[in-house]
Amino acid sequence: MTKVTVLESTPDEMLELTKVQSDDRCILTLYFPGDRDALEKAKCKLSELPNALLGQEGLTEDEQQHLDQSGQLWKTAVEETPLASAVGWVAVVSWVTEEVWLMKLPAAVEPAAYLDNSPYLLPAGRLLDDLESYAVVYADHTRATIYLAALGRIQEEGRLRGDIKNHVRKGGWSQQRYERRRDKEIHHYCVDIITKLRELMKSESIRRIALAGDRQLLRELENRMHVEMQKQVVCRMPMEGEKDPRDVFSETLAAAAAEEQREEAWLHNAIVNEHARGGKAVIGPQDTLAALHERRVRWLIVGELADVEFFRCGGCGEAGLGPAETCSKCGEETYPQSAANEFLDLAFAGRSRVEFAAGDLTDVQGVAALLRW
Ligand SMILES: [Zn+2]
Helix, strand or coil: CEEEEEEEECCHHHHHCCCCHHHHEEEEEEECCCHHHHHHHHCCHHHHHHHHHCCCCHHHHCHHHHHHHHHHHHHHHHHHHHCCCCEEEEEEEECCCEEEEEEEEECCCCCEEEECCCCHHHHHHHHHHHHHCCCEEEEEECEEEEEEEEEEEEEEEEEEECCCCCCCCCCHHHHHHHHHHHHHHHHHHHHHHHHHHHHHHHHHCCCCCCECHHHHHHHHHCCCCHHHHHEEEEEEEEEECCCCHHHHHHHHHHHHHHHHHHHHHHHHHHHHHHHHHHCCEEECCCHHHHHHHHCCHHHHHHHHCCCCEEEEEEECCCCCCCCEECCCCCCCCEEEEEEHHHHHHHHHHHHCCCECCCCHHHHHEEEEEECCC
């Protein structure tokens, strides 16, 4: 019986995927866009994807057999499972256990396939890091809408009415009473928005907030947030009139992405400084790998690692840095793997945070980490 699981791309669900492992190279990972037209344009049929992408790759006899079996399981899974709409997908197929996982991605991806002893989640991890979900409050004195911006789209999560009247000029006592009542109304309105926002951030594990709308109201709102929440505000965007949610999304997305770059630069610097003073940090593949094995890594920063070689032995499971050659333990031929993907797997297994670097990491040899101890 084929078991198909659709995942929502949370870190916990990523962890579940990284746990999928085998001794053989029998785990298939597929990337494809959510838009079927785009797939057809690439002359790919979803159910035929594994063979179309890997059929000509010069696989070994064993690998070919794994591909055939995975392909059949994939076909069944696709035919039996109606896919929800998403901009992009990553799928992991384990034919030995008859399991298929599908995880939504925040961007459209080109069709790609990988056959290995574990899922190839590096591209997925990078996308989810670069396009991290955030909350949007779009508000003026009349109404507020709270959105979740995640997985390449924006979705309404809550709506509140403020109905706060404009200032009026009357003068005298009635003016003061009026202003006091108005202040009170604004206060309650803001507190209600913050409560809803906090609920959303908790349920979706969100760290970033974009504020858009009436400048004055946004200031009132931010003043009433706790310091921790204020620190999570990544943009304040004055917007006049009623905007389409898609415009709110496109205008706030750049600010959220900029925050991601700031975070990467901060971490990179923190590691270099900590390492220079002999503190809790490691740099370079060798030391970082050792720290990952010891589960000492608090926060990993990793680049492409294109020129770092990593091998695994199908015979005895030995793995490590270095070129693929004859296994020193059992004498079988080892095969090359993506070093960055291995680091990612270990980081997830050790509950480390992962930052995928877009910038240059030459000064730390492509990979580094802040340590727990
Ligand atoms: Zn071996």
